[in-house]
Amino acid sequence: MKRIIYSEIEGRSPQFYALAAILGVFILAALASAYYMEHNGHYVTGMNNQIVWGTPHIFAIFLIVAASGALNVASIGTVFSKTIYKPLGRFSALLAIAMLVGGLVVLVLDLGRPDRLIVAMTHYNFKSIFAWNIFLYVGFLVIVVAYLWVQMERRMNGYAKTAGMVAFLWRLILTTGTGSIFGFLVAREAYDSAIMAPLFIAMSFSFGLAAYILVLLATCRGSNREIGDRIVYKLGRLLGVFVSLVLYFTVVQHLANLYAAEHIGVEKFILLEGGVYTLLFWVGQVIIGGIIPLFLVFRPAKAGSQNSNRGIILASTLVIIGGFAQVYVIVIGGQAYPLNMFPGMEVSSSFNDGVIASYAPSLPEIGLGLGGVALTGLIVMIGIKLLRFLPESLADSEIDPHHAISVKSN
Numbered sequence: 001m002k003r004i005i006y007s008e009i010e011g012r013s014p015q016f017y018a019l020a021a022i023l024g025v026f027i028l029a030a031l032a033s034a035y036y037m038e039h040n041g042h043y044v045t046g047m048n049n050q051i052v053w054g055t056p057h058i059f060a061i062f063l064i065v066a067a068s069g070a071l072n073v074a075s076i077g078t079v080f081s082k083t084i085y086k087p088l089g090r091f092s093a094l095l096a097i098a099m100l101v102g103g104l105v106v107l108v109l110d111l112g113r114p115d116r117l118i119v120a121m122t123h124y125n126f127k128s129i130f131a132w133n134i135f136l137y138v139g140f141l142v143i144v145v146a147y148l149w150v151q152m153e154r155r156m157n158g159y160a161k162t163a164g165m166v167a168f169l170w171r172l173i174l175t176t177g178t179g180s181i182f183g184f185l186v187a188r189e190a191y192d193s194a195i196m197a198p199l200f201i202a203m204s205f206s207f208g209l210a211a212y213i214l215v216l217l218a219t220c221r222g223s224n225r226e227i228g229d230r231i232v233y234k235l236g237r238l239l240g241v242f243v244s245l246v247l248y249f250t251v252v253q254h255l256a257n258l259y260a261a262e263h264i265g266v267e268k269f270i271l272l273e274g275g276v277y278t279l280l281f282w283v284g285q286v287i288i289g290g291i292i293p294l295f296l297v298f299r300p301a302k303a304g305s306q307n308s309n310r311g312i313i314l315a316s317t318l319v320i321i322g323g324f325a326q327v328y329v330i331v332i333g334g335q336a337y338p339l340n341m342f343p344g345m346e347v348s349s350s351f352n353d354g355v356i357a358s359y360a361p362s363l364p365e366i367g368l369g370l371g372g373v374a375l376t377g378l379i380v381m382i383g384i385k386l387l388r389f390l391p392e393s394l395a396d397s398e399i400d401p402h403h404a405i406s407v408k409s410n
Helices: 014-040 055-070 072-078 083-109 114-122 129-152 154-183 196-222 229-259 261-273 276-298 306-336 363-386 403-409
Strands: none
Touching: 014 083, 014 363, 055 072, 055 083, 055 129, 055 154, 055 196, 055 306, 055 363, 072 083, 072 129, 072 154, 072 196, 083 129, 083 154, 083 196, 083 229, 083 363, 129 154, 154 196, 196 229, 196 306, 196 363, 229 261, 229 276, 229 306, 261 276, 261 306, 276 306
């Protein structure tokens, strides 16, 4: 492989400033939404006493989980010594940081009282998984910044594999912690499962890589940088493996719940009688986010063909759509199903006990969530304009050590 030369993007085109302005508008709308909800109270949202985590949490959890997976490309290059992925490592780390920051900002602004975060940061209850996650999120940012530094500082390149291993292990722990938030909530029958941790790890690999593929291709196209067909093909195949893992753990999750008599009710709700949640599960999560992407990335097609690259772009887009549907079903669907206060007993009261909770996302909630996505995009744009995150060329001849052999044999 030739010596890779990194450079900033010029970032002076009208398109660049127009995109930055659009993202800025979404961020301002998110701040206005947060102020509106904080000033008037959460009764102006679709949330209620039964569903306390709404649409902003969907965006926040998706971004946080995907941030871990976006770093996977860097890990493959440094930790597992896959040479073709090494030039992608810096951009992978940048996207991971941007997505985590975007997700955390949404999470903090959705608290109702963001200033109370200071209490959470200074008074710890280590029996709470939420307290653990404060350390995991901050630790992830610090470790990934250090990982970036050893990649970008030539004198420190020898420590890249060690830093990459630490980052790899930390992000596995981080995603385990995020999944355990739900796995440890025994009061919610849809959550109470140890499979939540590995399921969220698989989700992070899938969502993060899908986002990385789309952002990388859009950035290369926008900055007129060549990207080789082989790397796109390999990323697409890797995405298919991760999508398969998500489907596998989803099947295991629901089969395990169906085996336990205490979870039959919630499984019947999610799989058969949940209305919009059942529709999102089968159509959004399974078909759009799973089966169709698998067909698109594994169908017989020559690497680098126009149909192959378009299929990978479409598959990545569908994985993200299916990912939002999956998180929505887990978070909102899990809360909509009523608490089983007294197992084996029929409960009835004036407080809607035993009744499926209703929820409809409000405009401020959607605005706040989209603001987190916009902030992620703006961080990436500023990063690649100011610092050398992207190679000047990602052509196969530049980054693939086997390219010359392949050309010679042909």
